[in-house]
Amino acid sequence: AQSVTQPDIHITVSEGASLELRCNYSYGATPYLFWYVQSPGQGLQLLLKYFSGDTLVQGIKGFEAEFKRSQSSFNLRKPSVHWSDAAEYFCAVLGFTGGGNKLTFGTGTQLKVEL
Amino acid sequence: AAGVIQSPRHLIKEKRETATLKCYPIPRHDTVYWYQQGPGQDPQFLISFYEKMQSDKGSIPDRFSAQQFSDYHSELNMSSLELGDSALYFCASSLGTGKNTIYFGEGSWLTVV
Numbered sequence: 001a002q003s004v005t006q007p008d009i010h011i012t013v014s015e016g017a018s019l020e021l022r023c024n025y026s027y028g029a030t031p032y033l034f035w036y037v038q039s040p041g042q043g044l045q046l047l048l049k050y051f052s053g054d055t056l057v058q059g060i061k062g063f064e065a066e067f068k069r070s071q072s073s074f075n076l077r078k079p080s081v082h083w084s085d086a087a088e089y090f091c092a093v094l095g096f097t098g099g100g101n102k103l104t105f106g107t108g109t110q111l112k113v114e115l
Numbered sequence: 116a117a118g119v120i121q122s123p124r125h126l127i128k129e130k131r132e133t134a135t136l137k138c139y140p141i142p143r144h145d146t147v148y149w150y151q152q153g154p155g156q157d158p159q160f161l162i163s164f165y166e167k168m169q170s171d172k173g174s175i176p177d178r179f180s181a182q183q184f185s186d187y188h189s190e191l192n193m194s195s196l197e198l199g200d201s202a203l204y205f206c207a208s209s210l211g212t213g214k215n216t217i218y219f220g221e222g223s224w225l226t227v228v
Contacts, residue, residue: 032214043221044158044205051214090157100170100212102148105157 002095004106023091032094119220140208147189150205
Protein backbone atom coordinates (compact mmCIF):
# COMPACT_ATOMS: atom_id res chain seq x y z
CA ALA A 1 0.00 0.00 0.00
CA GLN A 2 1.18 3.49 -0.73
CA SER A 3 1.96 6.05 1.95
CA VAL A 4 3.21 9.62 2.22
CA THR A 5 5.19 11.21 5.02
CA GLN A 6 5.44 14.92 5.59
CA PRO A 7 7.96 15.25 8.42
CA ASP A 8 7.22 18.88 9.25
CA ILE A 9 3.86 19.56 10.87
CA HIS A 10 4.43 23.31 11.15
CA ILE A 11 6.84 25.62 9.36
CA THR A 12 7.24 29.35 9.86
CA VAL A 13 9.08 31.52 7.36
CA SER A 14 9.47 35.25 6.89
CA GLU A 15 7.87 36.88 3.90
CA GLY A 16 10.36 36.98 1.05
CA ALA A 17 12.34 34.03 2.35
CA SER A 18 12.68 30.77 0.48
CA LEU A 19 10.60 27.74 1.33
CA GLU A 20 11.03 24.00 1.12
CA LEU A 21 8.37 21.56 2.29
CA ARG A 22 9.45 17.94 2.55
CA CYS A 23 7.56 14.94 1.27
CA ASN A 24 8.62 11.30 1.24
CA TYR A 25 6.55 8.59 -0.39
CA SER A 26 6.37 4.85 -0.34
CA TYR A 27 5.03 3.11 -3.43
CA GLY A 28 6.01 -0.09 -5.15
CA ALA A 29 5.83 1.17 -8.70
CA THR A 30 6.35 4.42 -10.55
CA PRO A 31 4.78 7.08 -8.33
CA TYR A 32 2.44 9.76 -9.53
CA LEU A 33 2.78 12.62 -7.08
CA PHE A 34 0.83 15.74 -6.29
CA TRP A 35 0.95 18.78 -4.07
CA TYR A 36 -2.31 20.38 -2.97
CA VAL A 37 -2.84 23.54 -0.92
CA GLN A 38 -5.71 24.18 1.44
CA SER A 39 -6.49 27.61 2.86
CA PRO A 40 -8.53 27.70 6.09
CA GLY A 41 -12.04 26.45 5.49
CA GLN A 42 -11.39 25.99 1.80
CA GLY A 43 -11.05 23.13 -0.63
CA LEU A 44 -7.95 21.46 -1.98
CA GLN A 45 -6.29 23.30 -4.82
CA LEU A 46 -3.83 21.50 -7.06
CA LEU A 47 -0.40 23.17 -7.07
CA LEU A 48 1.48 20.77 -9.30
CA LYS A 49 1.91 17.15 -10.26
CA TYR A 50 4.57 14.71 -11.40
CA PHE A 51 3.74 11.85 -13.73
CA SER A 52 6.94 11.28 -15.69
CA GLY A 53 9.65 13.07 -17.61
CA ASP A 54 11.46 16.09 -16.22
CA THR A 55 11.95 15.58 -12.51
CA LEU A 56 11.60 19.31 -11.80
CA VAL A 57 8.00 20.35 -12.24
CA GLN A 58 6.58 23.82 -12.20
CA GLY A 59 3.25 24.67 -10.68
CA ILE A 60 0.99 27.59 -10.01
CA LYS A 61 1.76 30.53 -7.74
CA GLY A 62 5.51 30.20 -8.35
CA PHE A 63 5.85 26.79 -6.74
CA GLU A 64 8.04 23.98 -8.03
CA ALA A 65 8.82 20.46 -6.86
CA GLU A 66 11.61 18.04 -7.57
CA PHE A 67 11.13 14.30 -7.82
CA LYS A 68 14.09 12.29 -6.54
CA ARG A 69 13.58 8.58 -6.96
CA SER A 70 16.75 7.66 -5.06
CA GLN A 71 15.47 9.49 -2.00
CA SER A 72 11.76 8.70 -2.50
CA SER A 73 11.12 12.39 -2.16
CA PHE A 74 9.02 15.07 -3.82
CA ASN A 75 9.86 18.30 -2.02
CA LEU A 76 7.98 21.51 -2.72
CA ARG A 77 9.91 24.76 -3.07
CA LYS A 78 9.30 28.43 -3.60
CA PRO A 79 12.09 31.02 -3.93
CA SER A 80 10.25 33.87 -2.22
CA VAL A 81 7.22 33.34 -0.02
CA HIS A 82 4.31 35.76 0.04
CA TRP A 83 2.01 36.29 3.01
CA SER A 84 -0.85 34.83 0.99
CA ASP A 85 0.98 31.49 0.85
CA ALA A 86 0.06 30.81 4.47
CA ALA A 87 -2.00 27.63 4.29
CA GLU A 88 -1.80 23.88 4.76
CA TYR A 89 0.07 21.91 2.15
CA PHE A 90 -0.60 18.28 1.37
CA CYS A 91 1.59 15.92 -0.59
CA ALA A 92 -0.22 12.96 -2.14
CA VAL A 93 0.56 9.84 -4.13
CA LEU A 94 -1.81 8.27 -6.64
CA GLY A 95 -2.18 4.54 -6.14
CA PHE A 96 -3.91 1.99 -8.30
CA THR A 97 -6.16 -0.71 -6.90
CA GLY A 98 -7.97 -3.54 -8.59
CA GLY A 99 -10.91 -1.37 -9.45
CA GLY A 100 -9.55 2.09 -9.77
CA ASN A 101 -7.25 4.63 -8.30
CA LYS A 102 -7.11 6.84 -5.25
CA LEU A 103 -4.99 9.53 -3.67
CA THR A 104 -3.26 8.91 -0.38
CA PHE A 105 -2.33 12.08 1.47
CA GLY A 106 0.37 12.94 3.90
CA THR A 107 -0.58 14.52 7.20
CA GLY A 108 0.07 17.99 5.86
CA THR A 109 2.40 20.86 6.68
CA GLN A 110 0.95 24.05 8.11
CA LEU A 111 2.82 27.06 6.73
CA LYS A 112 2.87 30.31 8.66
CA VAL A 113 4.33 33.43 7.06
CA GLU A 114 5.70 36.19 9.26
CA LEU A 115 5.51 39.71 7.90
CA ALA B 116 -13.32 26.47 -16.24
CA ALA B 117 -16.02 24.50 -14.50
CA GLY B 118 -15.00 22.85 -11.25
CA VAL B 119 -16.39 20.18 -8.97
CA ILE B 120 -19.58 21.43 -7.36
CA GLN B 121 -20.67 20.26 -3.95
CA SER B 122 -23.86 20.98 -2.08
CA PRO B 123 -24.73 21.94 0.50
CA ARG B 124 -21.61 23.78 1.58
CA HIS B 125 -22.64 23.71 5.21
CA LEU B 126 -24.95 21.34 7.04
CA ILE B 127 -25.91 21.02 10.67
CA LYS B 128 -27.62 17.84 11.84
CA GLU B 129 -28.48 16.26 15.15
CA LYS B 130 -27.25 12.89 16.32
CA ARG B 131 -29.06 9.94 14.75
CA GLU B 132 -30.32 12.07 11.87
CA THR B 133 -29.59 11.47 8.20
CA ALA B 134 -27.66 13.69 5.81
CA THR B 135 -27.17 13.65 2.07
CA LEU B 136 -24.32 15.36 0.27
CA LYS B 137 -24.32 15.95 -3.45
CA CYS B 138 -21.46 16.20 -5.90
CA TYR B 139 -21.42 17.34 -9.51
CA PRO B 140 -18.15 16.43 -11.23
CA ILE B 141 -16.33 18.45 -13.82
CA PRO B 142 -18.10 18.03 -17.19
CA ARG B 143 -17.00 14.84 -18.99
CA HIS B 144 -15.41 13.43 -15.86
CA ASP B 145 -16.67 9.91 -15.27
CA THR B 146 -14.97 9.14 -11.96
CA VAL B 147 -16.01 10.50 -8.58
CA TYR B 148 -14.28 10.16 -5.23
CA TRP B 149 -15.41 10.97 -1.69
CA TYR B 150 -13.00 11.95 1.07
CA GLN B 151 -13.55 12.84 4.72
CA GLN B 152 -11.31 15.34 6.51
CA GLY B 153 -11.64 15.57 10.26
CA PRO B 154 -10.44 18.65 12.17
CA GLY B 155 -6.67 18.98 11.83
CA GLN B 156 -6.40 15.78 9.82
CA ASP B 157 -5.54 14.83 6.27
CA PRO B 158 -8.28 13.77 3.86
CA GLN B 159 -9.21 10.10 4.16
CA PHE B 160 -10.54 8.17 1.18
CA LEU B 161 -14.09 6.88 1.59
CA ILE B 162 -15.29 5.53 -1.74
CA SER B 163 -15.06 6.04 -5.48
CA PHE B 164 -17.16 5.39 -8.56
CA TYR B 165 -16.29 4.93 -12.22
CA GLU B 166 -19.00 4.90 -14.86
CA LYS B 167 -21.68 4.57 -12.19
CA MET B 168 -20.09 1.50 -10.60
CA GLN B 169 -18.22 1.44 -7.31
CA SER B 170 -14.53 1.20 -8.14
CA ASP B 171 -12.89 1.28 -4.73
CA LYS B 172 -13.84 1.44 -1.09
CA GLY B 173 -11.89 2.88 1.77
CA SER B 174 -12.70 3.61 5.37
CA ILE B 175 -16.38 4.30 4.82
CA PRO B 176 -18.64 3.37 7.76
CA ASP B 177 -21.46 0.93 7.12
CA ARG B 178 -23.86 3.75 8.06
CA PHE B 179 -22.77 5.59 4.94
CA SER B 180 -23.68 4.75 1.38
CA ALA B 181 -23.06 6.41 -1.93
CA GLN B 182 -23.92 6.09 -5.56
CA GLN B 183 -23.19 7.65 -8.91
CA PHE B 184 -26.08 8.47 -11.20
CA SER B 185 -26.51 8.34 -14.96
CA ASP B 186 -25.49 12.00 -15.29
CA TYR B 187 -22.34 11.16 -13.27
CA HIS B 188 -23.29 13.19 -10.25
CA SER B 189 -22.89 11.41 -6.95
CA GLU B 190 -24.59 11.44 -3.58
CA LEU B 191 -23.20 10.43 -0.21
CA ASN B 192 -25.88 9.34 2.24
CA MET B 193 -25.03 9.28 5.92
CA SER B 194 -27.43 7.79 8.44
CA SER B 195 -27.51 7.47 12.22
CA LEU B 196 -25.14 10.39 12.43
CA GLU B 197 -22.65 10.50 15.27
CA LEU B 198 -20.72 13.42 16.71
CA GLY B 199 -17.55 11.94 15.21
CA ASP B 200 -18.99 12.31 11.72
CA SER B 201 -18.49 16.07 11.97
CA ALA B 202 -15.97 16.80 9.25
CA LEU B 203 -15.32 18.38 5.90
CA TYR B 204 -16.43 16.05 3.13
CA PHE B 205 -14.71 16.43 -0.20
CA CYS B 206 -15.86 15.22 -3.52
CA ALA B 207 -13.35 14.95 -6.34
CA SER B 208 -13.50 13.94 -9.96
CA SER B 209 -11.23 12.76 -12.73
CA LEU B 210 -11.41 11.52 -16.29
CA GLY B 211 -11.00 7.78 -15.95
CA THR B 212 -9.25 5.82 -13.24
CA GLY B 213 -5.76 5.80 -14.66
CA LYS B 214 -2.91 8.23 -14.46
CA ASN B 215 -5.12 11.28 -14.24
CA THR B 216 -5.33 14.40 -12.18
CA ILE B 217 -7.96 14.38 -9.48
CA TYR B 218 -9.71 17.69 -8.90
CA PHE B 219 -11.41 18.54 -5.65
CA GLY B 220 -14.51 20.52 -4.82
CA GLU B 221 -14.71 23.12 -2.08
CA GLY B 222 -16.10 20.58 0.36
CA SER B 223 -19.24 20.24 2.45
CA TRP B 224 -18.99 21.05 6.14
CA LEU B 225 -21.06 18.68 8.24
CA THR B 226 -21.57 19.49 11.89
CA VAL B 227 -23.36 16.94 14.04
CA VAL B 228 -24.72 18.31 17.32
